[in-house]
Amino acid sequence: DAGVIQSPRHEVTEMGQEVTLRCKPISGHNxxxxxxxxxxxxxxxxxxxxxxxxxxxxxxxxDRFSAKMPNASFSTLKIQPSEPRDSAVYFCxxxxxxxxxxxxxxxEGSRLTVL
Amino acid sequence: DQQVKQxxxxxxxxxxxxxxLNCDYTNSMFDYFLWYKKYPAExxxxxxxxxxxxxxxxxxxxxxxxxKSAKHLSLHIVPSQPGDSAVYFCxxxxxxxxxxxxxxxxxxxxxxx
Numbered sequence: 001d002a003g004v005i006q007s008p009r010h011e012v013t014e015m016g017q018e019v020t021l022r023c024k025p026i027s028g029h030n031x032x033x034x035x036x037x038x039x040x041x042x043x044x045x046x047x048x049x050x051x052x053x054x055x056x057x058x059x060x061x062x063d064r065f066s067a068k069m070p071n072a073s074f075s076t077l078k079i080q081p082s083e084p085r086d087s088a089v090y091f092c093x094x095x096x097x098x099x100x101x102x103x104x105x106x107x108e109g110s111r112l113t114v115l
Numbered sequence: 116d117q118q119v120k121q122x123x124x125x126x127x128x129x130x131x132x133x134x135x136l137n138c139d140y141t142n143s144m145f146d147y148f149l150w151y152k153k154y155p156a157e158x159x160x161x162x163x164x165x166x167x168x169x170x171x172x173x174x175x176x177x178x179x180x181x182x183k184s185a186k187h188l189s190l191h192i193v194p195s196q197p198g199d200s201a202v203y204f205c206x207x208x209x210x211x212x213x214x215x216x217x218x219x220x221x222x223x224x225x226x227x228x
Contacts, residue, residue, distance in 0.1 A: 106158030
């Protein structure tokens with residue numbers, strides 16, 4: 001079975017450019033989460049969706065960040081304009097939602113470098 | 116304000132010995148606790164979990180202990196193997212599969228052969 005699929009795996013861009021990260025959750029999972037990993041802050045939640053509806057976006061650092069989930073099999077995280085401090089690894093994770101364990105299934109991450 | 120804390124950024128252990136990774140939390144609403152393992156250039160993968168109604172859960176070489184009164188949990192790996200070298204994240208949940216996990220900053224374990 002395919003796991004969570006993220007693209008691109010690596011992105012190098014210049015300050016001010018728009019960045020779009022993509023995620024395909026595991027089929028049948030109805031919750032999707034975007035996390036960011038940095039050395040200073042570890043893994044921090046940016047936003048999550050249940051049944052394609054954004055539930056909590058309080059972790060989104062600024063208005064420069066936006067996320068969408070137009071259907072159950074696709075989500076995007078957009079940064080516009082990007083800044084060097086956005087450099088991090090961005091993880092997408094999904095959950096079946098039907099369990100009470102809270103286990104999340106992570107993609108391999110998108111490493112973003114903003115010069 | 117960190118709700119889940121891993122105060123040891125790194126830990127080094129000899130192969131065959133026990134590794135003990137610690138985690139503290141502050142939110143009393145957490146009812147499920149998980150440990151994730153992360154290798155470089157990969158996503159975190161689930162390792163073991165424990166419900167707040169238990170104080171111990173074991174899976175092969177991995178055991179998680181929960182002390183609710185102290186708001187503390189620990190992961191024991193016995194015996195440690197070089198393949199266990201990774202970053203270990205402690206995580207907590209308050210509400211089941213539709214709610215996000217809150218993660219600690221991670222502990223990098225190095226198992227020396």
